[in-house]
Amino acid sequence: MNILKYRYVPYALSSLLILFALFNIVRFGFSLSTEFTGGSELTFKSSLSVGDVNKNLDQSLDYEFKLRTQDDIYVFTTNKDLSENEVENLRNILNKDPNFVEENLSVVKAVIGQELIYKTFIAVGISILVIFVFIAYSFKSVLASSSAILAMIHDTLILLGLFAFFGEVATAKIDLLFVTALLTVLSFSLYDTIVIFDRVRENYKKTSGGYYEVLNLSVRQTMVRSINNSITSILALYSLALFVSGSLFWFALALLIGVVLGTYSSPMVAVPIFYDLQRLTKKLPKKYKRKKPNKKKKKKEHKDKVVV
Amino acid sequence: MFSSFIKKSWPAVVILSILFITILVNIPKITINKSYSFGKINYIGGYGLKFGNFERDLSLKKGLDISGGARVVLSPDLSKVDEGDKEQALLSLKDIIENRVNRFGVNEPNVLVNYFNGQYRVLVEIPGVDNVDRALDLVGKTAQLSFGIEDGTEEIAEGHTIPKFSPTDLTSEHIEKATVELYQGKNGTSNEPSVKITFNSDGAKIFSQITKDNTGKRLAIYLDDQILIAPVINEQIVRGEAFITGQFTLEQAKDLAIQINSGALPVPVEVFSKEQVGPSVGEAQVYKSVLGGLVGLLLVIIFMILNYRKFGLISAVSLMFYGLITVSLYKIIPITLTLPGIAGLILSIGMAVDSSILIFESTKDQMLVTDSKSIAVSRGFEVAWKSIKDANIVGLIIAFVLFNPFEWGFLLNSGPVRGFAATLGIGILVSLFTGVFVTKHILNYFYRNK
Numbered sequence: 001m002n003i004l005k006y007r008y009v010p011y012a013l014s015s016l017l018i019l020f021a022l023f024n025i026v027r028f029g030f031s032l033s034t035e036f037t038g039g040s041e042l043t044f045k046s047s048l049s050v051g052d053v054n055k056n057l058d059q060s061l062d063y064e065f066k067l068r069t070q071d072d073i074y075v076f077t078t079n080k081d082l083s084e085n086e087v088e089n090l091r092n093i094l095n096k097d098p099n100f101v102e103e104n105l106s107v108v109k110a111v112i113g114q115e116l117i118y119k120t121f122i123a124v125g126i127s128i129l130v131i132f133v134f135i136a137y138s139f140k141s142v143l144a145s146s147s148a149i150l151a152m153i154h155d156t157l158i159l160l161g162l163f164a165f166f167g168e169v170a171t172a173k174i175d176l177l178f179v180t181a182l183l184t185v186l187s188f189s190l191y192d193t194i195v196i197f198d199r200v201r202e203n204y205k206k207t208s209g210g211y212y213e214v215l216n217l218s219v220r221q222t223m224v225r226s227i228n229n230s231i232t233s234i235l236a237l238y239s240l241a242l243f244v245s246g247s248l249f250w251f252a253l254a255l256l257i258g259v260v261l262g263t264y265s266s267p268m269v270a271v272p273i274f275y276d277l278q279r280l281t282k283k284l285p286k287k288y289k290r291k292k293p294n295k296k297k298k299k300k301e302h303k304d305k306v307v308v
Numbered sequence: 309m310f311s312s313f314i315k316k317s318w319p320a321v322v323i324l325s326i327l328f329i330t331i332l333v334n335i336p337k338i339t340i341n342k343s344y345s346f347g348k349i350n351y352i353g354g355y356g357l358k359f360g361n362f363e364r365d366l367s368l369k370k371g372l373d374i375s376g377g378a379r380v381v382l383s384p385d386l387s388k389v390d391e392g393d394k395e396q397a398l399l400s401l402k403d404i405i406e407n408r409v410n411r412f413g414v415n416e417p418n419v420l421v422n423y424f425n426g427q428y429r430v431l432v433e434i435p436g437v438d439n440v441d442r443a444l445d446l447v448g449k450t451a452q453l454s455f456g457i458e459d460g461t462e463e464i465a466e467g468h469t470i471p472k473f474s475p476t477d478l479t480s481e482h483i484e485k486a487t488v489e490l491y492q493g494k495n496g497t498s499n500e501p502s503v504k505i506t507f508n509s510d511g512a513k514i515f516s517q518i519t520k521d522n523t524g525k526r527l528a529i530y531l532d533d534q535i536l537i538a539p540v541i542n543e544q545i546v547r548g549e550a551f552i553t554g555q556f557t558l559e560q561a562k563d564l565a566i567q568i569n570s571g572a573l574p575v576p577v578e579v580f581s582k583e584q585v586g587p588s589v590g591e592a593q594v595y596k597s598v599l600g601g602l603v604g605l606l607l608v609i610i611f612m613i614l615n616y617r618k619f620g621l622i623s624a625v626s627l628m629f630y631g632l633i634t635v636s637l638y639k640i641i642p643i644t645l646t647l648p649g650i651a652g653l654i655l656s657i658g659m660a661v662d663s664s665i666l667i668f669e670s671t672k673d674q675m676l677v678t679d680s681k682s683i684a685v686s687r688g689f690e691v692a693w694k695s696i697k698d699a700n701i702v703g704l705i706i707a708f709v710l711f712n713p714f715e716w717g718f719l720l721n722s723g724p725v726r727g728f729a730a731t732l733g734i735g736i737l738v739s740l741f742t743g744v745f746v747t748k749h750i751l752n753y754f755y756r757n758k
Contacts, residue, residue, distance in 0.1 A: 081581070104584075105583075105584050106583040106584065115422070116720070116725065119718070119719055119720045120710075120720060120725050122718055122719060123709050123710050123712070123719050123720055123725075124709075126709050126719070127705055127706045127709040127710070130705050130709065131702050131705055131706070134701065134702065134705065135698075135702075138698055176648065176724045176725070177647055177648060177651070177724075179725065180648035180651045180652070180724065180725060180728040181651060183706065183710065183725070183728060184651050184652075184654070184655045184728075186706070187655060187702070187703055187706050187732075188655065188658070190699075190702050191659065191662075191699045191702060191703060194695065194698045194699045194702060195662075195666065195695045195699055198694055198695035198698055198699075199695070202691070202694070221673075224669060225662075225665050225666060225669045228611075228615060228665050228669075229658070229661070229662045229665050231611060232608045232611060232612070232658070232661050232662075232665075233658045233661075235604055235607040235608050235611060236601070236604030236605065236607070236608055236654065236657070236658070237604065237654070238604070239600050239601075239603040239604035239607060240597060240600035240601060240604055240654075241600075242600060243596040243597065243599050243600030243603070244593055244596050244597050244600060245593070245596075246593065248593050248596075248597055248647065251647070251651070252600075255651070255654065259658075
């Protein structure tokens with residue numbers, strides 16, 4: 001298997017996915033949960049059809065609202081923080097259906113969620129910075145950490161785009177649970193890339209081949225482990241997604257997509273980017289180049305040792 | 309002889325003793341009530357921990373999103389507090405709110421003080437409470453008791469006069485405790501819920517003096533500057549007890565007693581937001597997600613055994629070990645289990661399984677080049693350890709920054725993302741132990757002479 005020779009295939013696929021993601025984000029935006037926007041959200045069960053519930057509400061409410069549904073679960077949202085009376089009024093309207101069951105009501109002001117999001121962004125930024133330095137130090141290559149981080153951004157961006165889409169066509173929402181899913185996917189993506197890069201580092205020491213061969217070899221060697229590892233994660237998450245519903249379902253789905261993306265992006269995106277960055281930087285002034293003579297010396301030493 | 313035995317078998321001793329402890333921590337309480345020749349056994353399991361001040365009942369704390377409950381955000385008014393005293397005021401505010409919820413007798417509350425954009429806020433999460441307004445009344449009232457004595461009258465409208473009250477020296481600090489009692493009335497005619505206030509010795513003296521000097525006048529009892537009751541003093545009261553009666557329900561009387569007993573809030577608070585999280589959603593979903601998680605785990609184990617045979621069994625054992633240790637740590641630390649926390653757990657389980665896969669794959673590689681299986685195992689470990697180390701360090705960095713153990717102001721200091729970071733961090737550390745240490749020694753044991 002020669003990943004690098006055919007790297008334009010994943011490049012094309014990833015470009016398409018990212019374009020799709022950006023399109024969705026720009027076109028639909030994110031449907032943020034009330035945790036972030038402030039407002040009120042009522043989750044309930046009803047035996048009436050969406051149209052009927054919508055009509056009932058539309059006739060009696062003087063503020064704007066959104067009604068979404070999945071199976072028999074309805075989610076009523078408005079970006080108004082409702083008063084006691086308004087909540088009572090809302091319940092009375094919905095109570096016309098004898099099968100109405102209230103599941104969850106939240107009335108939230110936006111500031112708390114915005115604070116959380118703001119601080120989470122800062123925390124993620126700092127984590128990425130520290131991880132960038134760590135990978136650069138551990139692999140003695142800024143290019144390695146750049147490509148690992150780029151692959152991670154690729155994964156999170158596509159996931160965000162998909163959820164902008166799911167938010168439009170279904171009940172997916174960007175809530176705190178999704179934020180944690182995003183963090184999980186981000187970690188998983190980096191984790192996977194590092195395992196491959198680690199193999200690259202070992203092989204680079206052991207073999208005399210150039211980056212082209214070493215990268216291809218490392219991807220081949222880690223492929224089984226990579227696939228087995230994602231199969232276990234996919235098995236666990238798929239069964240979780242099958243059982244749960246509502247926000248937990250979207251959570252499991254986000255993780256599931258994240259695992260698939262992470263497994264795909266490490267060999268197919270991070271490695272080719274690393275190779276191309278390596279190629280590009282060779283045209284740059286001398287100080288950006290890796291110290292070649294030192295490497296060659298080391299390579300020879302290891303070549304003798306490798307025979308077991 | 310003995311020292312070489314210790315040298316060889318200490319990993320087994322460590323592993324087995326940890327296994328024993330974690331099983332003890334996780335045994336549910338089972339009632340037995342049977343007599344044996346050596347004595348009677350009432351129950352086994354459900355053990356708690358107690359060393360001096362350290363006490364744990366070893367139950368799993370469930371977060372608001374799992375057990376349901378009320379979430380209230382209060383914004384304290386610190387405008388009248390000096391800059392230097394703010395921290396102290398916030399700390400005692402937190403303590404008193406915690407104290408109130410604890411006395412309320414529900415699950416342990418989660419009270420956090422937050423600072424953002426120049427504003428302090430207090431987040432109060434009370435699991436298991438299904439009435440957010442009552443919770444709000446309980447935690448949100450300053451509950452400052454004060455006493456006033458009738459001092460002339462004032463005219464509020466033409467022809468209408470009400471008694472005027474001047475403050476006395478008696479304050480909340482003079483109260484020893486408040487209890488709920490059914491007030492019998494003078495002739496035993498009524499039977500209404502009331503709060504009995506017992507003064508401490510200083511308070512009793514002042515109260516006695518006041519009631520002596522002002523017999524025939526009205527004594528007003530204020531709660532947060534509102535008159536609760538203003539009865540006429542009939543005679544000097546030397547017992548140091550006062551009843552607050554009124555149109556209390558039993559519930560209201562209880563809440564008032566809790567508020568008085570836990571002390572007044574040091575600063576007034578305003579309700580910023582309130583939210584009721586439905587317990588039913590949480591419960592059903594949690595049951596399903598546990599079921600889903602178990603099915604998933606079973607599938608993972610089956611996959612591992614089919615794929616790696618004997619190795620797969622070993623990883624199943626270390627995975628079970630992983631589960632026991634993690635849950636024990638959740639109980640001992642304790643970690644409040646929330647849905648994002650479960651996400652962190654899932655990720656760390658994935659990393660634990662992956663550690664095993666990395667080790668098995670590289671051991672298999674090594675077996676191709678060497679005949680000795682024990683050498684293959686140790687070399688396979690060496691190779692796998694490098695990737696495991698780097699990958700897990702990255703996970704730990706993320707967990708560290710998100711958890712923010714030093715409480716840096718610009719990072720998160722509360723909320724669900726922190727729960728995620730906590731379980732992720734613990735999970736990674738435990739998975740390093742079970743996925744690497746335990747797996748390695750089981751493998752070594754099987755291949756010790758090969």
